[in-house]
Amino acid sequence: MANTKVIVGLGSCGIAAGAGKVYDELLRIREADNLDFELKKTSCIGMCFKEPLVEIIDDTGSYLYGEVDIKKADEILEKHIQNFSPIKEYIVKSDKYESVYKNYFDGQVKITLRNCGNINPESIDDYEESGGYEAIKKIGNERISANEIIKTILDSGLRGRGGGGFPTGLKWKFANNNRSKDKYIICNADEGDPGAFMDRSVLEGDPHSELEGMIIGAYSIGATEGVIYCRAEYPLAIKRLNIAIIQARERGYLGKDILGIEGFDFDLYIKEGAGAFVCGEETALIASVEGERGMPRKRPPFPAVSGLWRKPTNINNVETFANIPWIIVNGALAYAKYGTEKSKGTKVFALTGKIKNGGLVEVPMGITIKDIIYKLGGGIIGDKKFKAVQLGGPSGGCIPEYLSHTIVDYDSVNATGAIMGSGGMVVMDETTCMVDMARFFLEFTCKESCGKCTYCRVGTKRMLEILTRITQGEGKDGDIEKLEELAYQIKDGSLCGLGQTAPNPVLTTIKYFRDEYEAHIRDKKCPSVYCKKLLTYEIIEEKCTGCMVCKRGCPTKAITGEKKVPHIIHQELCIQCGDCYSKCKFDSIKVF
Amino acid sequence: MRIERINKKEYTQEKALTGISSPESIVDLKLIKPLLKKYKGKKGNLIPVLQGTQNIYGFIPEEAMLFIARETGIQVSDMYGVATFYAQFRLKPVGKYIIKMCHGTACHVQNVKAVTEDLQNFLGIKDGETTPDNIFTLETVACLGCCSLAPVMMIGDDTHGKLSGKKAVDVIKEFRRKETLSQKSKLTENISKN
Numbered sequence A: 001m002a003n004t005k006v007i008v009g010l011g012s013c014g015i016a017a018g019a020g021k022v023y024d025e026l027l028r029i030r031e032a033d034n035l036d037f038e039l040k041k042t043s044c045i046g047m048c049f050k051e052p053l054v055e056i057i058d059d060t061g062s063y064l065y066g067e068v069d070i071k072k073a074d075e076i077l078e079k080h081i082q083n084f085s086p087i088k089e090y091i092v093k094s095d096k097y098e099s100v101y102k103n104y105f106d107g108q109v110k111i112t113l114r115n116c117g118n119i120n121p122e123s124i125d126d127y128e129e130s131g132g133y134e135a136i137k138k139i140g141n142e143r144i145s146a147n148e149i150i151k152t153i154l155d156s157g158l159r160g161r162g163g164g165g166f167p168t169g170l171k172w173k174f175a176n177n178n179r180s181k182d183k184y185i186i187c188n189a190d191e192g193d194p195g196a197f198m199d200r201s202v203l204e205g206d207p208h209s210e211l212e213g214m215i216i217g218a219y220s221i222g223a224t225e226g227v228i229y230c231r232a233e234y235p236l237a238i239k240r241l242n243i244a245i246i247q248a249r250e251r252g253y254l255g256k257d258i259l260g261i262e263g264f265d266f267d268l269y270i271k272e273g274a275g276a277f278v279c280g281e282e283t284a285l286i287a288s289v290e291g292e293r294g295m296p297r298k299r300p301p302f303p304a305v306s307g308l309w310r311k312p313t314n315i316n317n318v319e320t321f322a323n324i325p326w327i328i329v330n331g332a333l334a335y336a337k338y339g340t341e342k343s344k345g346t347k348v349f350a351l352t353g354k355i356k357n358g359g360l361v362e363v364p365m366g367i368t369i370k371d372i373i374y375k376l377g378g379g380i381i382g383d384k385k386f387k388a389v390q391l392g393g394p395s396g397g398c399i400p401e402y403l404s405h406t407i408v409d410y411d412s413v414n415a416t417g418a419i420m421g422s423g424g425m426v427v428m429d430e431t432t433c434m435v436d437m438a439r440f441f442l443e444f445t446c447k448e449s450c451g452k453c454t455y456c457r458v459g460t461k462r463m464l465e466i467l468t469r470i471t472q473g474e475g476k477d478g479d480i481e482k483l484e485e486l487a488y489q490i491k492d493g494s495l496c497g498l499g500q501t502a503p504n505p506v507l508t509t510i511k512y513f514r515d516e517y518e519a520h521i522r523d524k525k526c527p528s529v530y531c532k533k534l535l536t537y538e539i540i541e542e543k544c545t546g547c548m549v550c551k552r553g554c555p556t557k558a559i560t561g562e563k564k565v566p567h568i569i570h571q572e573l574c575i576q577c578g579d580c581y582s583k584c585k586f587d588s589i590k591v592f
Numbered sequence B: 001m002r003i004e005r006i007n008k009k010e011y012t013q014e015k016a017l018t019g020i021s022s023p024e025s026i027v028d029l030k031l032i033k034p035l036l037k038k039y040k041g042k043k044g045n046l047i048p049v050l051q052g053t054q055n056i057y058g059f060i061p062e063e064a065m066l067f068i069a070r071e072t073g074i075q076v077s078d079m080y081g082v083a084t085f086y087a088q089f090r091l092k093p094v095g096k097y098i099i100k101m102c103h104g105t106a107c108h109v110q111n112v113k114a115v116t117e118d119l120q121n122f123l124g125i126k127d128g129e130t131t132p133d134n135i136f137t138l139e140t141v142a143c144l145g146c147c148s149l150a151p152v153m154m155i156g157d158d159t160h161g162k163l164s165g166k167k168a169v170d171v172i173k174e175f176r177r178k179e180t181l182s183q184k185s186k187l188t189e190n191i192s193k194n
């Protein structure tokens, strides 16, 4: 068919799942069999749990195929392209059939991710065809002033998506008020929260919207130079941004007298991060761009007064910028229509952990956590019991199952002790140990502390030691109180957000799962059967066939028994290595 | 904390024993010249210079640091401070393939710890170490951005997801197999040449 398009999702996640090979295969067959269809690339549409994804658009409609490997690709080409009969079992979304993932799609409102998975991120034409660069053209044609733009952004109610939630319009106003000749605008693409990848998807999937947002920001505050500070772990994002920058320069969206507006000169470049979580903090980021160790500085002066090279600087998150062009084109009211009173618009979340439909979702603010997890996320893997969800990564906290009716907006989430953060949502089930989770986050912040403040540097270390002890069965009475005491001291005694929020995961787990801490400390038991040192292994007599596999593998010779006779584990010798458990073919070892 | 303290005794002993400053002395300093030309005199150039140096050698050799200092006037202490602050920089040589094991939150929840242990046992090295044949270096990183495929590891530019201990070991075995094959073919090539 002449108008048939075959589109392969080539984001980092798709490539990791094998989409590159699928693309090559499709290309190979097209050439070999001389088939007539257009083969296109796009990025992640957020449905990471079904990667690799291949979409076919023909005269009859659109069909999105999930979990396509080379074999399926051959089959799809043969049946769908050559014989016009779509393969229904592989289709995850289509305008012809009702999808099993209906709830996943219907619950979403795509503003930030409007182009992700729909356009080829390496083509400026694709971006322009889907309404890209309309916002700056509108500004140029209608001669909209900087103050009017700032007012629109203020009215839209957009708040910074990097975690803090500071009103973007207000931030721009402060920067605009400063009369300095040189000003900078920075895009924070450091995405340090482990377990979050919203920014990566936007940068890989729609780099031009990022540039357009920054250009509008530059125009509004009067900046002449921009920097995108991107983490080095995102090579594909950096590659696509570089392509986008070159294309934007060619079309005159970057450079001198942009859009014929005399004196509006602006250009930008990418600065690669070098692996430090603290560099997501704005003053540390600035230090890092200046080529120094990424140590936070005292505020005030705020970057809007004295930032990069001591000049006024405005820093915004990737997602914040990606919303800007949409707001300018569609108006403040269209944006403010979504959300709650104080948190407007939509928010992208990265759903990960023990969730069936892991990936990206963009939802209007005000939806409940439960709806995100069960309606969009499809529930917990293996239908296990949902225990808690971690919001805001190492700076945030957990929200337990019984508070899952909490709605997502800045204030409601803060009220639980967690924070909205940048949008990482890690789902945990009954097998996740909350004490170990707290230990995990403390290990992270302790390692990432820049070392400037004593409380953050030494305090996180002391907390980590206590938590490690507890998970190893050496907890003592009074440990919980000591953790709490240290937590408040670290919060008070730290200069930047890293230290001020580092104790949050510990405080929220103590608040909601104190019983788990107590079981570890008092009963020397891990209720989630996770902490190795606290496990007991036992052989179930009826199931054991006496095959001797466990006995041979046991490093401390704690297992005895004759051939074909049920074996016994001698608890005083057992070191809980779990070797017998993983080797037993008859499920005859019980752990508790 | 993001500061790496070098055990001084060990360091000087090693130097005294070998008489040379380890493999760095075979460093070809000419390779950095174009890099210095590009960045010399630009403000904020230190991190890109170090990144470029590491791209050339796979790590940042002591000789290279001293050379850059001589050429650009950047203080060695500043350079060392920056190099030890950021996780990306390495001061020791690494193996041919770097295995980046993700220990981000999503991967942690999906029990990447067990996968890492299996891999460590198979390779006989710990986090940050290199196998004696200089083929593999094992590194821990925080989040590769493919969280929905957790647990994840990255070797070169390839990401491997949904790992189990066995699957991870199989990936490494495949690398080993290819490596032995290419070495063998090199050997036969050399023999036939002679």
Ligand SMILES: Cc1cc2nc3c(=O)[nH]c(=O)nc-3n(C[C@H](O)[C@H](O)[C@H](O)COP(=O)(O)O)c2cc1C
Binding pocket: A159, A160, A161, A162, A163, A164, A165, A166, A168, A188, A189, A190, A191, A192, A193, A277, A278, A279, A280, A281, A282, A283, A315, A316, A317, A318, A320, A422, A496, A497, A498
């Ligand atoms: C320890 C720490 C890490 C941070 N990491 C990030 C990050 O990775 N990405 C980000 O956009 N903001 C991060 N922030 C928030 C930034 O400091 C800053 O508030 C934000 O980039 C402002 O942009 P926004 O107003 O658009 O949210 C971090 C803050 C702290 C204290």
Ligand code: FES
Binding pocket: A194, A195, A196, B102, B103, B104, B105, B106, B107, B108, B142, B143, B144, B145, B146, B147, B148, B150, B151, B152
């Ligand atoms: S947490 Fe492992 S890839 Fe994100």
